[in-house]
Amino acid sequence: MDITTFLRDNNFLSPLLVISTSIFLLFIVKQTKLLSSKSIKNLPPGPPPLPIIGNLHLMGDNPHVSTANIAKKYGPLISLRLGKQLLVVASSPEAAMGILKTQDRHLSSRTVPAAFQQEALLPHSLIWSECNQTWKNLRTLCRSEMFSTKALEAQSTIREEKVGQMLDFLRRKQGQVIELEDVVFTTLLNTLSSIIFGKDMLQFSDGNGSRDWLKESLHKVIEYGSRIKDLGSFYPVLERFDLHGTTKGTMKVFDKVFAYWEVIIKERSALINSPTWSSDQAQTFLDRMLENGFSSNQIYQLVMELFVAGTNTTTRTVVWNVSEFLRHKEVMSKIEEEMKMEKNSDEIAPSQQSKLPYLQACIKETFRLHPSVPLLLPHLAADTCEVMNYTIPKNTKIFVNVWAMGRDPKLWEDPLSYKPERFTDSKLDFKGQDFELLPFGSGRRICPGLPSGIKSVEFILASLIREFDLALPNGADPSKLDMEEQFGIAMKRKNPLKLIFKQKQPY
C-alpha cells in the first residue's frame, strides 16, 4: 500500500489539506531525518517501516488483533513505528513481566490521547500523569476513601440499593426487549454518582424515550478518547493543530457536564466552609475532596476519570459474561445449581459473593477471553531500559496485549473455548501476580478500582441470574449468539445484547 492510498483510506487527507503545504513539507523533511537517523541498536524485532508512515498501515481498526498477528511472526516483544512514535508491544507473560514488574519504575509513564490534552485539567490527572507527586496523592486518596475494605463496606448499602432499583426496573419490564448494556451502565453510574455526589444521575430507560444527555456525554468522551487514528499522536508537529477536532470536541462535552456538577459542588462547598461544619458530617467522596481543599478543576478531572474508567469497563465485563453464559447452557445451569445450594435468603448480600466459586471461575474465564481493556492503557518509557535483552528507548509507547495472551495456545489448552472449569482448581487470579491473566494490569499502574469493579460485576451477575430467566428476542438460539468485538478504551460487543427478562420461580 502506498502512502496516498493509506492517507485516503484512513480519511487523513481532508484534515491534511487544511494546513498549508509549507508546514506539511517542513514536517516531511523533519520526519525523514528522524527515520534515517534511527540508529538505536537492539530494538525489539518488527516489520520493516515505510518512509514517513512507518508501520501505520499495519494497524487496523483493531490494534489488539493486528499487533497479535505481527507478534506471531516476530515474537513476544515487537517494535513498530507509527509515524514518529515508536511503539513496543508485549504479548507473552515473560514480556509483560519484564515491563510491568522488572522495569515497572522506568515504563510507567503515559502518553496522553488527544481527547485528554486539556491544559487546565491535565495537571490534575490521575490516569494521565506520569508517576509523580500528583499521581501519588490522587491514588492515595482514592485508595483510602473509595477502594479500601472499609470504604467498600461503607458503600455496600448504596451498591445493594442500586442493584435493587435495577431488579425492580427489570421486573416491571418483564417480557419486553431490553438492552442489557444500558441497564447495567445506569446501575453502575448511579452507584458511583451516589458514592461521589450522594445522588443518582441517570434514569432507567426502556430505549423508547429520549436518550439521557449525561449518558450520551460520557459515551462521547470515551469515543473521543478511543480515537486511535488521530494524526497528532503519530506526528507531534501536528498535535497543536487538533486536526480531527478531538481536543476541542471533548472540551465541549466536558463544559456541559461540568456546568451540571458545578451547582452540586458549590452547594456542598458552602456547607463545608460554614462554621457549623465538622468533619464527621462528611458523607460523600465530594465532601472528602472539598475537605482536602480541591479546586473545581481538580474535582472535575478526578470525577470524570472515575466515571469514565469505572463505568464502561465494568459494564462491558458484565455484558460479556452474560453473553458467554447464554451461549453455554451447561455453565448457566451450574451457576444456578451453585446458588440453589447456597440456599440462604433470596437476596444476595455483597458480602456473600465469595461463596460462589464457580461464578468466580466464570468471571475469570470471561476476563481471559474478553479482557475489557485489551492493550491496557498506553504506558510510556520515562527512561531508556532493557526488556528481554532488547533496548526500549526513552519515550517509547508501550502496550501489553492482554487479549493476545488470553488466546495463546502456548498458555491455554483449547484457548478459544469458554471453559470456566480451567479455573476451578487453579490458584490463578487476576490481581496482577499472574502474568498470563492481567485484565487490570499489574505493577504501579494496576487498576486501583479492581476491588470495587469486581464487587459490582459479581453482585450484578449473581443478582440477575438468581432473579431472572434470560432469553433472546424472537426466540433466537443463544448458542449461536454472535460474539463480535469492537475496539475502544473498553471492548464492546459489536451488536448490543438485547434480552427478554422473565422472573424465575422461587427455588
Ligand code: HEM
Ligand atoms: C471490571 C472493571 C475494570 C477493568 C477491567 C479495569 C481495567 C483497568 C486497566 C487495564 C487499567 C490500566 C492499567 C495499566 O495502564 O497498566 C485501569 C486503570 C485505571 N482504572 Fe480500571 N478497570 C475496571 C474498573 C475500574 C473502576 C470501577 C474504577 C474506578 C471507579 C477504575 C479506575 C481506574 C483508574 C483511575 C485507572 C488509572 C490508574 C493509573 O493510571 O494509575 N477502574 N483499569
Ligand SMILES: *[C@@H]1O[C@H](CO)[C@@H](O)[C@H](O)[C@H]1NC(C)=O
Ligand atoms: C505530574 O505530571 C503531570 C503530567 O504528566 C503534570 O501535568 C503535573 O503538573 C505533574 N505534577 C507534579 C506535582 O509535578
Ligand SMILES: *[C@@H]1O[C@H](CO)[C@@H](O)[C@H](O)[C@H]1NC(C)=O
Ligand atoms: C417501546 O414501547 C412499546 C409500547 O409502548 C413496547 O411494546 C416496546 O417493547 C418498547 N420497546 C422497548 C425497547 O422497550
Ligand SMILES: *[C@@H]1O[C@H](CO)[C@@H](O)[C@H](O)[C@H]1NC(C)=O
Ligand atoms: C461505552 O462507551 C462507548 C463509546 O461511546 C459507547 O458506544 C458504549 O455504548 C459504552 N458502553 C457501555 C457499556 O457503557
Ligand SMILES: *[C@@H]1O[C@H](CO)[C@@H](O)[C@H](O)[C@H]1NC(C)=O
Ligand atoms: C467476567 O467478569 C470477570 C470479572 O468479574 C472478568 O474478569 C471477565 O473478563 C468477565 N468476562 C468477560 C467475558 O468479560
Ligand SMILES: *[C@@H]1O[C@H](CO)[C@@H](O)[C@H](O)[C@H]1NC(C)=O
Ligand atoms: C539475556 O542475556 C543474558 C546474558 O547475555 C542471557 O543469560 C539471557 O538468557 C538472555 N535473556 C533472554 C531473554 O534472551
